[in-house]
Amino acid sequence: MTDLADLPEFLAVAHAGGFRDAARVTGKSASGLSEAVRRLETRLGVRLLNRTTRSVAPTEAGQRLIDRLGPALSEVESALNVVNGFRERPAGTLKLNVPVAVARLVLPKIVPSFLASYPDIRLEVIVEDSFVDVLAEGCDAGIRYDERLEQDMIAVPIGPRTQRMAIAASPAYLGAAGRPDHPRDLLAHRCLLGRFRGGALTSPWEFEKDGEVVKVEPAGPLIVSTGGGMDLAVAAAKGGAGILGLFEAWLRPHLDDGSLEPLLEDWWQSFSGPFLYYPGRKHLPAPLRAFVDFAKAARW
Template identity: 75%
Template sequence: MAADLGDLAAFASVARAGGFRDGARASGTSASGLSEAVRRLEAKLGVRLLNRTTRSVAPTEAGARLLERLTPALDEVEAALDVVNGFRDSPAGTLRLNVPVSAARLVLPRIVPPFLAAYPDIRLDVVAEDGFVDVLAAGCDAGIRYDERLAQDMIAIPIGPRVQRFATAAAPHYLDRHGRPQHPRDLLDHACLRGRFASGAMTAWEFERDGEVVRVDPGGPLIVRVGAATDLAVDAAIAGTGIITLFEDWLRPHLDSGALEPVLESWWQPFSGPFLYYPGRRYLPAPLRAFVDFIGAQRALPRLAPEGSRDAAGADRS
């Protein structure tokens, strides 16, 4: 009763993703094709593998047992095929990355063009979303996150700037009207533009100077979803609506132009930069191996940027 390998892979994609549409997105196929493959597999095996409702798709007990045994087997098949890929003159295939919106905007632009130029047979598929995800369940090969969001069983390598800072700023005409804060607690008397994560948690406003750490929770007229609507908060700050705290490099062009003025600069808190993380496998897919090697080679190059220039950074540590 040999089942088709493609049908087995289709079932695994749907079961991991929790739905045909998300499974299709993760596997790069159509939802209808996955549905037909799962029906074919169930008919072949004579047992229902997925419970389907209008709102969700979940493995049956038989499906869960099959997925448990199938996942490492499919990983081995993929690794075996990728060994052959290593004999090509140039690695080929798709590399799927799950990254914060901030990394897609401010970290990857320095990396992606030269990487794709070096590896023309690799297609890069980037999913930008904030919040921690299981990269394998999401159908991705690797992700970018900060160290506090990394799973313990993942391999992590530095990518992008190694030290970043949160910056606080406001339009000069806002500060002329309302005064310039001298201490982080002064922010409690100002209109502040806040961010909220998908989990519902508000972004932290934390400041540090000479070993003193001050955390404040100011109010204000605008709250935006971190990542997706961050530019709205930046535009509001430039318009004089209030004070914003964000990664320094997100605000840097506006600070340099004078549209925004630094606030409490001596209190800006530094933190370590992001990491590329991926599962610890004996054999990495060739596109991922090429990307890991490319990042390593970039980090080994001497910095030629003029003194005073800054690395790109993300806008939230998600």
């Protein structure tokens, strides 16, 4: 009889494409995962993964096993979570994958009260701006904006339903370079940009006023990675390096204290707030069900 504990570890390695990446996702050691796969292959008498120095890939037999195991293990997990639902308080781990803006602007308003309400739930938050397959990454759910939602997922609004992108610069920069009167004037200014993990820049910048939409592709002296690198961009903007475009809520403290001044405010474009998305399972894991219900009831 195959040790059933080896099966999800085999799936984790196959989905991650390597032992080290699987170890990062599962929190287990790469050597332990390697031993689990070796043990499973020995017991089944067939190679399941082709290994190279850089990655692993399933053999034909391994792929057949993956195709059958995924639904089967999901059913086992659902069955166990039905039992968890009978507990007085849901327990277990909830793993979310969210972008930096959500970690900074949305979750701080819900996480403390959620954890206080469910002390037996352990919340793990993976923060990254790239769009990922949450299930393959070992997460229960993700939070993204509507244009980046995966298909075949259930989406629940979370956070403010309307947000805006703002642009701003320091008084020192504006004193030296002048203020733009129209979005196209930004082409003559020094602008600070971000770059997504996939390589694309956070441009063009899009503006809207009275039904007119204007897109400009600004340039400037600084490009930072989106997410954590944006703190450097904010500091550079406050230091007079140029004009910065970012979430209004992210810039609001600096606008309120005067270290940055808003520009072209009547052109700022609104967009829909983020969504919590998760697979449409019949029985959700109890921690995820608790979080979904909590997000639905939260006031923003």
